[in-house]
Amino acid sequence: xxxxxxxxxxxxxxxxxxxxxxxxxxxxxxxxxxxxxxxxxxxxxxxxxxxxxxxxxxxxxxxxxxxxxxxxxxxxxxxxxxxxxxxxxxxxxxxxxxxxxxxxxxxxxxxxxxxxxxxxxxxxxxxxxxxxxxxxxxxxxxxxxxxxxxxxxxxxxxxxxxxxxxxxxxxxxxxxxxxxxxxxxxxxxxxxxxxxxxxxxxxxxxxxxxxxxxxxxxxxxxxxxxxxxxxxxxxxxxxxxxxxxxxxxxxxxxxxxxxxxxxxxxxxxxxxxxxxxxxxxxxxxxxxxxxxxxxxxxxxxxxxxxxxxxxxxxxxxxxx
Ligand SMILES: [Zn+2]
Ligand SMILES: [Zn+2]
Numbered sequence: 001x002x003x004x005x006x007x008x009x010x011x012x013x014x015x016x017x018x019x020x021x022x023x024x025x026x027x028x029x030x031x032x033x034x035x036x037x038x039x040x041x042x043x044x045x046x047x048x049x050x051x052x053x054x055x056x057x058x059x060x061x062x063x064x065x066x067x068x069x070x071x072x073x074x075x076x077x078x079x080x081x082x083x084x085x086x087x088x089x090x091x092x093x094x095x096x097x098x099x100x101x102x103x104x105x106x107x108x109x110x111x112x113x114x115x116x117x118x119x120x121x122x123x124x125x126x127x128x129x130x131x132x133x134x135x136x137x138x139x140x141x142x143x144x145x146x147x148x149x150x151x152x153x154x155x156x157x158x159x160x161x162x163x164x165x166x167x168x169x170x171x172x173x174x175x176x177x178x179x180x181x182x183x184x185x186x187x188x189x190x191x192x193x194x195x196x197x198x199x200x201x202x203x204x205x206x207x208x209x210x211x212x213x214x215x216x217x218x219x220x221x222x223x224x225x226x227x228x229x230x231x232x233x234x235x236x237x238x239x240x241x242x243x244x245x246x247x248x249x250x251x252x253x254x255x256x257x258x259x260x261x262x263x264x265x266x267x268x269x270x271x272x273x274x275x276x277x278x279x280x281x282x283x284x285x286x287x288x289x290x291x292x293x294x295x296x297x298x299x300x301x302x303x304x305x306x307x308x309x310x311x312x313x314x315x316x317x318x319x320x
Pocket of ligand 2: 088092093125129270274
């Protein structure tokens with residue numbers, strides 16, 4: 001991979017930089033590494049991310065229905081499970097095994113979360129575990145709350161995918177294709193929700209929903225909440241909570257975050273032993289993703305869930 005250009009080396013004309021940023025909205029491999037400061041926000045490229053947030057204001061015009069609300073909740077839950085169970089525990093950590101079709105199905109559902117493709121996600125996450133809370137960790141809260149929460153991936157450095165870190169995943173052409181055109185999945189989800197709402201308005205007017213309403217609640221509100229809850233594991237779970245294990249990083253266990261993220265909040269457990277499919281080590285540490293994976297194992301969809309070593313299951317609540 002070409003080294004970064006330094007900020008003062010022949011900047012491209014502004015129209016070429018603009019075209020390049022817009023091309024990256026649709027095809028993440030459309031342009032070589034950005035020139036300029038790799039740690040500054042690439043504003044033009046991230047306009048869709050800004051738009052995702054602004055679109056939530058649409059609730060003022062489209063109003064509320066319980067159907068739209070529950071659609072948002074179900075899509076939050078399904079996509080959170082895809083992120084924690086598959087993007088994190090499977091693609092990043094290989095904590096269990098599955099078939100190629102199931103791997104792809106959950107890669108697509110994960111991509112519907114608008115958190116890029118599984119290769120990008122896993123590459124950055126593996127980097128996080130290697131360098132957690134050091135200078136090289138791009139989303140350590142030691143660099144400030146907002147940088148750890150979201151600024152890190154709005155930059156050219158955060159946009160790139162280190163394919164060397166995910167060679168085991170990059171050998172699947174369908175995953176590489178999904179990573180390249182990941183935006184297609186959320187666009188299809190948004191269009192599908194609009195079409196469903198428009199149909200329900202005519203077919204079941206008692207539900208009180210319509211196309212714009214289902215689009216705003218089911219896609220925009222659900223996705224923005226899902227996003228901000230997911231990234232609290234980078235920003236808050238390295239700040240708030242207790243430390244059972246004296247890991248080299250600042251990771252914490254936090255019951256509230258574990259509930260909202262379906263088990264990811266047992267983050268100090270996870271940094272201590274990242275290889276297990278289960279992150280709540282003690283019986284009272286609720287880990288909904290692990291329960292979901294157990295169910296999938298019963299149905300024969302996944303197998304070989306890597307266990308928490310016995311010695312770690314009976315540890316004390318706090319580090320001594
Ligand atoms: Zn961490
Ligand atoms: Zn991890």
